[in-house]
Amino acid sequence: MARKLQTIGFDADDTLWHNERFFTLTQERFAELLADHAERAHLEARLLAAETRNIGHYGFGVKGFVLSMVETAVEVTEGRVPGSVIGEILAAGQEMLAHPVELLPHAQEAVETLASAHHLVLITKGDLLHQERKLAASGLGELFDAVEIVSDKRPETYARIFGASPGGTEGAMMVGNSLKSDVNPAIRAGGWGVFVPQDLAWSFEHDERLDHPRFREIPHLGALAELVESIG
Incomplete structure (x- = not known):
């Protein structure tokens, strides 16, 4: 199945x-x-x-x-x-x-664990050259099946990316620290959204949590694999 x-x-x-x-x-x-x-x-x-x-x-x-x-x-x-x-x-x-790239706790473990059975996509916004350099320096680049460096993250952004990925938008999940850019627009596009809050956050990225059955929140990436497994 x-x-x-x-x-x-x-x-x-x-x-x-x-x-x-x-x-x-x-x-x-x-x-x-x-x-x-x-x-x-x-x-x-x-x-x-x-x-x-x-x-x-x-x-x-x-x-x-x-x-x-x-x-x-x-x-x-x-x-x-x-x-x-x-x-x-x-x-x-x-x-x-x-500045050197410093991985957050559990980041490498989470990506490595999910890479074996899922199609992984890095979806980030920002300067193209800088984001490419950080990905290369992170040591995680080879674990991703696709990389999307976009000008902004909106529902149509996720609809395009996930719509062309295995499982389509219905079978896709977006994991991130921003409700405004990562979680809410992915849910609005038809996917799942997982909020991983951080202590420091740019005020521009503030948004309210969606009251939606596809919204999830975890304290850190160490809890991601179990969450994904529970959804199936």
């Missing part, structure tokens, strides 16, 4: 490896650089506003984040931001791009 779940999709950043912690550290450094020009709370609000309106121009990822920091620095200093500060912002972005 064919399995009910045939395809498992994984988010990458903050699901398989650490990511948001580096954005948080860089944002703290950004606040220190501009402490003479804006209070931290005001600066964070201005930066979030810049990131939100710039997503359509730059997409998700480090490069868009750095450009939004530069834009915010120009705005809060009314164009008087020193070149040295811009240099520090650019250097911080380069450090983020070069």
Whole structure:
């Protein structure tokens, strides 16, 4: 008898490896650089506003984040931001791009366990080159049957990817730390959604849990294999 779940999709950043912690550290450094020009709370609000309106121009990822920091620095200093500060912002972005990949607990075990009997797809958004580099550095790349680096994650994104995968959308599950990008749109597309919350989360990714029979939540990836087995 064919399995009910045939395809498992994984988010990458903050699901398989650490990511948001580096954005948080860089944002703290950004606040220190501009402490003479804006209070931290005001600066964070201005930066979030810049990131939100710039997503359509730059997409998700480090490069868009750095450009939004530069834009915010120009705005809060009314164009008087020193070149040295811009240099520090650019250097911080380069450090983020070069940072070693650190897998989250149970990530490797979960992917290895499910790879033997399921079609695995990595579905992530962000800068193409950076995401490819992180996947290669993670050591998990060969375990995935397909990799999708997308500009955004919407129900139609999952309908396209899972619709062309074994079992179709009905037999697919998406695993991730974002309700807005990973879990809810996958469920709306007709699949299963598994929420794996992390302590640090970008406020842009906030969403409400769906009251849906295909919604699941687990404390960490170590509980994923048992959940998948229970669904069948």
